[in-house]
Amino acid sequence: MPTRRASPIRQASPTRETSPTGPIRLAVRAALLAACLVLPAAGFAASSAGVAAPEHQASDRPAVAIAAEVAAAPEGGNRLIVVLSRPVEARAFVMERPDRAIVDLPEVNFQLPPEAGRKREGLVASYRYGLFAPGRSRIVIDLAQTATVARVATTTRPRDGATLLTIDLARSDREAFRRAAQPPEPARPAAASVQQAGDSRPLVIVDAGHGGIDPGAIAGTGVYEKDIVFGVAQGLVQRLEAGGRIRVQMTRDRDVFVPLNERVRIARDAKADLFVSIHADSISAAPQVRGATIYTGSEKATDAESARLADRENKADAAAGADQGDGPGDVADILQELTLRETRGFSARFAKGLFTRLSGVMEMSAKPHREAGFRVLRSPDVPSVLVELGYLSSKRDLDLLLSDEWRTNVTGQMAGAIEAFFASRLPPAVAARTADAPRIGRAAQISAGQGSAGQGSAGQGGPAPVSP
Numbered sequence: 001m002p003t004r005r006a007s008p009i010r011q012a013s014p015t016r017e018t019s020p021t022g023p024i025r026l027a028v029r030a031a032l033l034a035a036c037l038v039l040p041a042a043g044f045a046a047s048s049a050g051v052a053a054p055e056h057q058a059s060d061r062p063a064v065a066i067a068a069e070v071a072a073a074p075e076g077g078n079r080l081i082v083v084l085s086r087p088v089e090a091r092a093f094v095m096e097r098p099d100r101a102i103v104d105l106p107e108v109n110f111q112l113p114p115e116a117g118r119k120r121e122g123l124v125a126s127y128r129y130g131l132f133a134p135g136r137s138r139i140v141i142d143l144a145q146t147a148t149v150a151r152v153a154t155t156t157r158p159r160d161g162a163t164l165l166t167i168d169l170a171r172s173d174r175e176a177f178r179r180a181a182q183p184p185e186p187a188r189p190a191a192a193s194v195q196q197a198g199d200s201r202p203l204v205i206v207d208a209g210h211g212g213i214d215p216g217a218i219a220g221t222g223v224y225e226k227d228i229v230f231g232v233a234q235g236l237v238q239r240l241e242a243g244g245r246i247r248v249q250m251t252r253d254r255d256v257f258v259p260l261n262e263r264v265r266i267a268r269d270a271k272a273d274l275f276v277s278i279h280a281d282s283i284s285a286a287p288q289v290r291g292a293t294i295y296t297g298s299e300k301a302t303d304a305e306s307a308r309l310a311d312r313e314n315k316a317d318a319a320a321g322a323d324q325g326d327g328p329g330d331v332a333d334i335l336q337e338l339t340l341r342e343t344r345g346f347s348a349r350f351a352k353g354l355f356t357r358l359s360g361v362m363e364m365s366a367k368p369h370r371e372a373g374f375r376v377l378r379s380p381d382v383p384s385v386l387v388e389l390g391y392l393s394s395k396r397d398l399d400l401l402l403s404d405e406w407r408t409n410v411t412g413q414m415a416g417a418i419e420a421f422f423a424s425r426l427p428p429a430v431a432a433r434t435a436d437a438p439r440i441g442r443a444a445q446i447s448a449g450q451g452s453a454g455q456g457s458a459g460q461g462g463p464a465p466v467s468p
């Protein structure tokens with residue numbers, strides 16, 4: 001075993017590596033890697049299923065990850081070993097579609113070589129890592145075949161006090177994997193609970209489409225989309241507030257123009273857990289077309305009609321004379337895109353639940369869940385849907401849209417779908433114990449300095465959007 005003992009821990013910056021030269025890690029990498037590979041199995045302090053507890057309270061400085069390696073596990077399968085400057089609390093679980101194992105950690109300063117995680121090794125196709133939300137890091141292991149987390153453990157390496165975090169993956173069949181796989185949960189950035197101390201309820205942004213100088217679609221009778229959808233949005237807010245389980249914020253609380261990117265920014269700044277945009281459509285050439293459609297975001301539209309609609313809605317800013325530059329909702333880089341994929345899995349799940357509820361009380365269009373590149377559905381980290389309530393060009397739809405009874409039914413079902421979407425959250429006691437529940441968050445803060453720490457994204461690949 002090599003004897004070099006330069007301390008990466010002492011040298012490492014407590015903050016994320018941003019320097020392209022990354023001076024810290026290389027000197028000791030070989031030694032650490034070699035050391036961790038021969039770690040005796042008996043040295044692991046195995047703990048209960050999937051959770052490794054820290055040996056002492058974490059300091060306020062992030063632990064530094066100085067090496068990582070995939071090796072064969074003693075009992076078959078594979079083992080990911082991460083060498084850390086100090087113990088951390090880790091939680092690992094698997095998710096399906098795509099098949100992956102996720103390791104949730106407190107914030108970790110990853111000082112790994114750029115090539116870390118890129119080599120296929122047994123069950124591990126690749127892995128990525130990075131800051132996932134303020135105070136939270138994540139490692140995402142893409143599985144080459146179905147596997148479950150057999151064990152997560154931390155142990156101290158006697159010769160230098162480094163912490164070895166090991167995640168053992170055991171081969172499993174699809175059925176066992178599916179049983180072990182965790183369902184996706186709604187986004188809930190950790191920072192939200194800090195900033196909203198005392199109110200940990202999920203935050204939903206209700207976005208009434210158009211406003212002010214932009215009326216949106218206009219019915220033959222002269223009724224504006226912006227007024228109809230504002231009424232529905234208000235009704236939804238009232239229902240949610242009456243329920244008391246959800247915090248609500250509107251992107252506009254009066255008849256005012258709000259640029260599309262601003263709507264996205266409001267949701268992201270507020271660290272919202274869900275964004276619901278409400279619109280109504282119009283096709284004057286086809287007055288027989290009616291029904292509601294729920295849209296989730298996608299660069300690729302379900303069909304030409306959806307693409308045209310998204311184009312039309314996306315022109316709202318231009319219609320109002322506002323700048324249409326790239327905004328916070330645009331996918332700036334690959335890291336955000338990875339988070340976006342995960343987020344869109346949650347969006348699709350919510351869309352599905354919403355469809356189930358709405359279809360009981362209102363006319364749905366022939367293809368009630370579609371995807372398209374709506375600008376307001378581009379928050380990388382906030383699950384977002386856009387509901388087109390119906391067609392102002394349809395006399396029957398319009399009558400309903402203007403009916404108080406219809407609005408009461410629809411907003412009631414929308415509120416129910418929102419509450420159900422968040423109902424699967426861990427109860428507070430459990431959440432406190434496993435503060436790293438599988439939740440998605442802001443990957444944008446991941447430092448991706450080229451050639452530096454090789455920090456990657458977490459939150460890779462959420463479940464594929466589901467079409468009803």
Ligand SMILES: [Zn+2]
Pocket residue numbers: 209210216217225279280313
């Ligand atoms: Zn609209």
